[in-house]
Amino acid sequence: MNSLEMPVVRTARPAGADALAPEDATTYAGWFACLADPTRVRLLHQVASHPAGITVGELAESLGVGQPTVSHHVRKLADVGFVGVHKDGTSTVVVVNPSCCTGLPQAADVVMGVLTPRPCCPDDLPADVTVRPMSEDDWDAVRRIYGEGIATRTATFATEVPTREALDAQWLPGHRWVAEIDGAVVGWAALSSVSGRDCYRGVAENSVYVADGVRGRGVGKSLLRTQVIAADQDGLWTLQTSIFPENRASIALHHSAGFRTIGVRECIAQLDGQWRDTVFLERRSGR
Known part of the structure; x- marks a missing residue:
């Protein structure tokens, strides 16, 4: 072989066949x-x-x-x-x-299996987590959980919780979700447009935050599943996100929902005076 044309990854194959021909x-x-x-x-x-x-x-x-x-x-x-x-x-x-x-x-x-056909997202969801559209009454809980994520220093470059007005202007209508356990809001997910240009109208950046004390219980998994299904149904063809390399749980969660790692952006921005890297991931809609 004398070229780098990539072999096609088969999306339809007999049951039990190897993913790689x-x-x-x-x-x-x-x-x-x-x-x-x-x-x-x-x-x-x-x-x-x-x-x-x-x-x-x-x-x-x-x-x-x-x-x-x-x-x-x-x-x-x-x-x-x-x-x-x-x-x-x-x-x-x-x-x-x-x-x-x-x-x-x-x-x-x-x-390594990153590009092999994979399901839309995990279906082993916790029975006690309910995901619903975000309402006006959820803003206080959403901003509180955002602040808990900021405090970890592994979730975002933000150092202060944005105002309700700023978030309302940033997040796409119809793509704001909250997760509840026993009626209490314990997480949220939202999509933001990456550009005002019409050619990128189907590209959005995702955010998923889980409250302190309930991480590891499948809240993020439930939110992300709802988020990507809704994005596919709404015609969004690309979701992207940037995650700190130290946040391995978030990277693994996004991989489980069909995201793949594009690369590492070295020293992309400073947090608390320190240069930090981020892992850039994207998910392409099957449609």
Whole structure:
């Protein structure tokens, strides 16, 4: 294979069949085998760091290895389509295949099951949690729970609870939910538009907050299930969210509802004077 065109992940297959087809597994095995040599990994990294291209001589100097060795590894990388090679005068220039930047991460996602077909969302919901549309009477409880999330320093960059007016202007009508246990509001979920441009009208950012003292009881699971089903029914084609890497429970919860990790945004913003990373996830509607 000499390109990084991604094999199709089968969405319909016989019961009990492997999610990854044998021919796709063979393709990925070839890619990973090509990267089994540490020098080759360093070389690919160096080439990818120079999008305009880098000569074999420059690669040899930067890696501290001989040009014949570099040329050997370049040929191996070119064979699977990770890089392209062309002449510029007497120099051989190596350029990364742009598809490599998405092809390799997607291959890893496929192998790890992130992109395999998965149900809309979990159905093992707690019997004592009820989810309903948010009402005007819920604002105090919703803002209190928001404040409890802020206090954890693992839920949001916000340091103060937004005003009711600000939240009302930010959240999409018809996509505001609260969860109750024994009649008490113990969590909420909402969607916010990511852009005012019409082309992004079907893209929204989700928020899910659970009250202190009831986390781990399936409240977030119940809220997220209701949220994504309603979003699908309303024609929203993409939901996205950013989660602190330390908040593993939230990341796992979103994965269970069909979200996949797109990447890590390093030092995206400061919280309490410290730079923090976030994991960026998105969910695409089956429609």
